[in-house]
Amino acid sequence: MSSIKLYPPKPEKVYFFGTCLVDMFYPDAGMAGIQLLEREGIEVIFPQDQTCCGQPAYTSGFHDQAREVAAAQLTLFPQDYPVVLPSGSCAGMMREHYPELFTGQPEEALAKNVANRVYELTEFLMHVCHIRLEDKGEPVKVAMHTSCSARREMGLGDVGPALLGQLDNVELVEQARIKECCGFGGAFSVRHPEISEAMVTDKVEAIDATGADSMITSDCGCMMNITGAAEHMKKDFKGEHIASFLWRRCHES
Amino acid sequence: MSHNQSAAQGAVKAFHPRVQEAINNPQIRANFRKAMDGLMDKRLAAFPQDDELQQLRDLAAAIRLRALSKLPELLERLEANLTANGVKVHWAENGDQACQIILDICQQKNAKSVIKGKSMVSEEMELNHYLEKHNIEALESDLGEYIVQLAEETPSHIIMPAIHKNTDQISDLMHDKTGTKRSRDVEYLTAEARQQLRERFEKADIGVSGVNFAVAETGTLCLVENEGNGRLTTTVPPVHIAVTGIEKVVENLEDVTPLLSLLTRSATGQHITTYFNMISSPRKEGELDGPEEVHLVLVDSGRSNIYQDDELLDTLRCIRCGACMNHCPVYTRIGGHAYGYTYPGPIGKILMPHLAGLDDAKDLPSASSLCGACGEVCPVRIPIPKLLVRLREEAVAGDSQHNDSGVKGRGSKRSTSESLIWKSWAGMHKSGGLYRAGTGAATVFRALMPNKIGAWTKCRTAPKLAASTLHQQVKARGKNGGES
Numbered sequence: 001m002s003s004i005k006l007y008p009p010k011p012e013k014v015y016f017f018g019t020c021l022v023d024m025f026y027p028d029a030g031m032a033g034i035q036l037l038e039r040e041g042i043e044v045i046f047p048q049d050q051t052c053c054g055q056p057a058y059t060s061g062f063h064d065q066a067r068e069v070a071a072a073q074l075t076l077f078p079q080d081y082p083v084v085l086p087s088g089s090c091a092g093m094m095r096e097h098y099p100e101l102f103t104g105q106p107e108e109a110l111a112k113n114v115a116n117r118v119y120e121l122t123e124f125l126m127h128v129c130h131i132r133l134e135d136k137g138e139p140v141k142v143a144m145h146t147s148c149s150a151r152r153e154m155g156l157g158d159v160g161p162a163l164l165g166q167l168d169n170v171e172l173v174e175q176a177r178i179k180e181c182c183g184f185g186g187a188f189s190v191r192h193p194e195i196s197e198a199m200v201t202d203k204v205e206a207i208d209a210t211g212a213d214s215m216i217t218s219d220c221g222c223m224m225n226i227t228g229a230a231e232h233m234k235k236d237f238k239g240e241h242i243a244s245f246l247w248r249r250c251h252e253s
Numbered sequence: 254m255s256h257n258q259s260a261a262q263g264a265v266k267a268f269h270p271r272v273q274e275a276i277n278n279p280q281i282r283a284n285f286r287k288a289m290d291g292l293m294d295k296r297l298a299a300f301p302q303d304d305e306l307q308q309l310r311d312l313a314a315a316i317r318l319r320a321l322s323k324l325p326e327l328l329e330r331l332e333a334n335l336t337a338n339g340v341k342v343h344w345a346e347n348g349d350q351a352c353q354i355i356l357d358i359c360q361q362k363n364a365k366s367v368i369k370g371k372s373m374v375s376e377e378m379e380l381n382h383y384l385e386k387h388n389i390e391a392l393e394s395d396l397g398e399y400i401v402q403l404a405e406e407t408p409s410h411i412i413m414p415a416i417h418k419n420t421d422q423i424s425d426l427m428h429d430k431t432g433t434k435r436s437r438d439v440e441y442l443t444a445e446a447r448q449q450l451r452e453r454f455e456k457a458d459i460g461v462s463g464v465n466f467a468v469a470e471t472g473t474l475c476l477v478e479n480e481g482n483g484r485l486t487t488t489v490p491p492v493h494i495a496v497t498g499i500e501k502v503v504e505n506l507e508d509v510t511p512l513l514s515l516l517t518r519s520a521t522g523q524h525i526t527t528y529f530n531m532i533s534s535p536r537k538e539g540e541l542d543g544p545e546e547v548h549l550v551l552v553d554s555g556r557s558n559i560y561q562d563d564e565l566l567d568t569l570r571c572i573r574c575g576a577c578m579n580h581c582p583v584y585t586r587i588g589g590h591a592y593g594y595t596y597p598g599p600i601g602k603i604l605m606p607h608l609a610g611l612d613d614a615k616d617l618p619s620a621s622s623l624c625g626a627c628g629e630v631c632p633v634r635i636p637i638p639k640l641l642v643r644l645r646e647e648a649v650a651g652d653s654q655h656n657d658s659g660v661k662g663r664g665s666k667r668s669t670s671e672s673l674i675w676k677s678w679a680g681m682h683k684s685g686g687l688y689r690a691g692t693g694a695a696t697v698f699r700a701l702m703p704n705k706i707g708a709w710t711k712c713r714t715a716p717k718l719a720a721s722t723l724h725q726q727v728k729a730r731g732k733n734g735g736e737s
Contacts, residue, residue: 018723020682025716027723034727046727049685057675059623061645063652065679072683100639104654152625181582185622192620193708194273198282198586199622201712228713 005155007127008082013043014124015076015083019090020052021220022241029220029241033086033121036247040129044084047076053085055093058101060187067101074098074110082128083118086243087219088150091120096153120150122159122218122242135167137252142245143173143212143237145203145226147219148181160218160242167249175206184225200229208235218242268593268616275591281417285588288416292579295522296630313515314634316508317570324560327469327502328551334472338534340547348378351552355380355461355494358548359389362492364458370478370486371395372463373411373573374496374552377595377608380461392457394450394482396443403430409589411596412520412575417588450482460486460544464497465572466512467549470505474549476530477516484528493544495532499551500569512572515632519574555607561659564643568603570633575600577627577637583620592617599627603640611648611662618644651675689724 014037018030034044050073058066073094077083085091095118102111125131144160151157157179164172183189183199190196203226207215215230215237217223227239240248275281300306320327332342345351351374359367367384369375369391381391381402393402397414401407404426408414415423420437427433433445462483466475474495476483487493503509517523536543559565578584578598589597594605594614602617611618618641627637646652649671650664681687709715721729 018727023723024718027719027721027726030723031726043733045733046723047685048689048724048728050724051682051685051688054682057651057678059642059645060675061642061647061649061651062672062675062679063646063654065651065675068679069682072685148622148624148626152629179626181622181624181626183582183622185624188619188622190708192269192272192583193711194269194276195583195586195620196622197712198276199582224716225713228709228716231714232710232712 010040010129011042011082013045013079013081015079015081016044016046017050017053017073017076017083017085017090017094018046019085019087019220021224022086025224026220026241026244029086029244032241032247033084033243036121036125036131036243037084037129039250040125040131042129045081050076053090053093054101055090055097056186058093058097059185063101067105070094070098070101070111071107074107074114077114077117081117082124083114084121084124085118086121086241087221088120088147088154088156089219089221091118091123092149092153094118120154120156120159120218122163123154123156125246126159126163131163131166133163133166133246133250135169135249137167137169137249139169139171140214141171141173141210141212142214142216143175143207143210144242145175145178145182145207145215145217145222147217147222150218151179156218160216163242163246164216167246170249173210173212175203175210175212177202177206182222182226184221186221189225196225197229200225201233204230204233204235207237208233212237214245215239216242216245268591268620271591271593272587272620275587280419280422281588282586284417284419285585288413289579289585292521296519296576296579297522299518299522299524309511309515310632310634312511313572313632314570316503316512317572317633320503320508321500321560321566321569323504324499324502327504328499330469331467331472331502334469335474335549336472338472339537340472340474340534340549343548343550345550345552345554347554348552351378351496351550351554352380352383354550355496356384356387356389358492358494359384359387359459362458364389364492366453366457367391367459367461368454368457368486368490369393369395369398370460370462370476370483371398371414372461372496373408373595374463374498375461376408377554378496378552380496391461392450392453394454394480394486395478396446396480396482399446399450400426403427407590407595409597410575410578411573411598411600417590454485454489457490459492459494460488460490461494461496462486464495464501464549465516466509467497467502468504468506468509469502472533473506474530474532475509475513476532477513477526477528478530479523479527481528484530487530487532488543491544492546492548493532493535494548494550496550496552499553499556500571512633516572516574519576519630519632555661558659558661559607565607565640565660567635568607568640570635571600571604572633573600574632576630576632580626580630582622582624582626592620599637599641600635603635603637603644606644606647607661610665611644611660612665613662615648615662615666618648689722 022030054066054070098111098115102108182203183196223239343354384391400415409417428435465477535547584598606614623638647660648666
């Protein structure tokens with residue numbers, strides 16, 4: 001994290017940027033995120049023209065293309081409301097890399113303006129909404145995997161566990177080498193499949209060894225990677241996005 | 254990329270087969286996992302207070318940046334002060350020139366035997382090989398380097414060259430090559446090696462060492478080590494040749510203190526090493542020991558090219574502690590040799606493309622999940638993940654703003670097919686309407702990796718597209734989803 005972040009008071013409205021992975025593969029996580037924000041009395045605006053933050057092209061080195069796509073996203077948040085994303089990775093892209101990507105470009109000021117308003121969902125729920133959760137679910141044992149972007153780029157390693165800690169019937173267990181990458185890394189997982197496989201296999205074994213029923217994460221890339229490998233390895237634990245999990249725990253009877 | 258190209262480069266340093274081989278080798282996996290876990294624990298224990306660590310990193314980064322910001326001037330001051338102290342300074346544009354300079358000194362001195370302290374720059378320029386070709390024996394005296402040399406290998410780690418071997422393997426090697434009794438007693442093996450080396454020090458005509466910090470203000474060469482072999486290498490033979498990259502210069506002696514403290518703690522968790530050598534001159538009149546001649550060879554090898562670029566310049570801050578590799582989940586899985594270059598791990602991935610050219614080192618920058626563990630521990634705050642992304646961009650010439658960057662091999666990895674895919678991806682994603690119509694990236698993702706979906710499903714189940722997208726679900730609720 002580049003600097004200490006001061007959090008604003010809870011706003012009346014926010015923009016929600018769902019991210020392309022959530023959009024296509026895990027829309028329930030996006031809906032849960034929106035509902036958690038609405039539960040805090042916030043009006044959630046979902047610009048229908050949103051697509052992708054541009055990160056896949058950016059980390060693949062195609063910065064001209066990343067910039068084109070990112071520039072289109074920059075126009076979607078005209079009012080001075082926070083922009084909330086259910087992903088540390090995409091939030092990191094917008095907050096940390098948009099200003100760099102647009103240095104010397106006509107959109108530079110706008111990119112900085114938007115970047116300063118970007119929050120990862122759990123960060124926003126905890127530090128801006130000061131959310132209070134009441135657990136209505138059955139006792140369950142979970143492990144948390146915080147994405148490397150959320151942990152290192154956004155400095156949010158403590159946030160997910162703190163939110164889970166509010167849930168009385170949830171036992172949070174810690175897997176070995178908890179801070180180690182799961183091996184997703186976007187295109188890395190298919191460009192260097194041997195290394196990625198070695199990393200995700202170790203991650204699955206570590207989580208499985210805790211005896212957790214579920215693996216909770218705030219990033220869908222990690223989830224797709226870890227749960228995909230866990231299924232392949234015929235492990236029992238399931239994966240769930242933290243937004244879906246929090247929403248479900250607060251509404252189960 | 255053409256088949257010719259891939260075959261030609263593949264024959265020399267094919268990255269993927271090396272990686273696969275390493276990953277399939279349980280001995281390599283176990284040795285590195287165990288060693289890296291230990292090194293991470295030691296580093297953590299050496300920095301009990303995070304505040305102190307972060308302040309020290311700020312200070313060290315500032316010191317290195319200040320030195321780099323006036324590198325030409327500091328190098329001149331270094332040369333002037335060393336020369337005044339009686340040290341002969343040589344400049345080498347590349348490794349071959351540096352080898353030639355050292356060979357010339359050896360030949361002038363009729364040297365037959367060179368003893369070496371640890372030096373990664375000498376590995377970079379393949380000095381041992383060069384000297385041996387000219388019938389001069391080069392013997393490594395650092396224990397790890399000695400083991401690696403016995404095994405006819407290269408270092409797998411910049412600080413711990415033989416970290417890929419466990420005690421049994423070292424015992425077998427020493428038994429086979431030197432007749433040492435097989436043993437699992439590390440003390441015994443070390444004592445044996447020391448004995449073997451001690452005899453060689455006495456016979457050596459020239460000592461060759463590296464440099465950790467070259468102090469411009471005083472003309473002092475600092476050498477950090479644990480075994481005393483550096484002290485012997487630089488004092489016992491009549492001639493000492495130090496060899497280093499031009500970026501190792503710092504302005505003054507005060508700069509060394511925080512850098513040294515960070516170097517040893519980041520590397521091995523030691524608060525101080527057993528030996529810290531400060532070499533300022535050859536033996537002076539009336540002194541009882543020390544070499545009669547001291548030389549410094551300053552090697553460029555592409556470093557000044559990095560120096561031209563404000564962002565890439567950060568690569569040269571490195572003080573070679575190895576913490577980035579100790580904490581790297583990729584390095585931990587594949588070990589140092591799989592990279593195929595002198596400097597492995599994260600620092601190798603950002604340095605080798607400049608030393609060898611991106612056309613040669615094309616697979617290195619992409620071999621990272623960008624997890625950021627390296628950048629988090631780097632004692633001089635090199636933004637390694639950012640530089641990896643920059644080099645990925647250089648490899649495919651993906652940013653028209655950098656077209657004149659001057660990076661060697663810029664655009665060498667660019668292929669028409671991948672460029673087309675990203676152009677169509679951008680076309681679809683810069684328009685909300687087109688994106689919604691195409692259900693977006695899933696289609697493109699498959700197009701991007703037509704032959705690589707197998708790479709995903711080899712160890713994972715395939716992700717399933719949701720029945721309806723988030724866009725559709727929000728719209729169906731009918732509030733705040735259509736217009737902003």
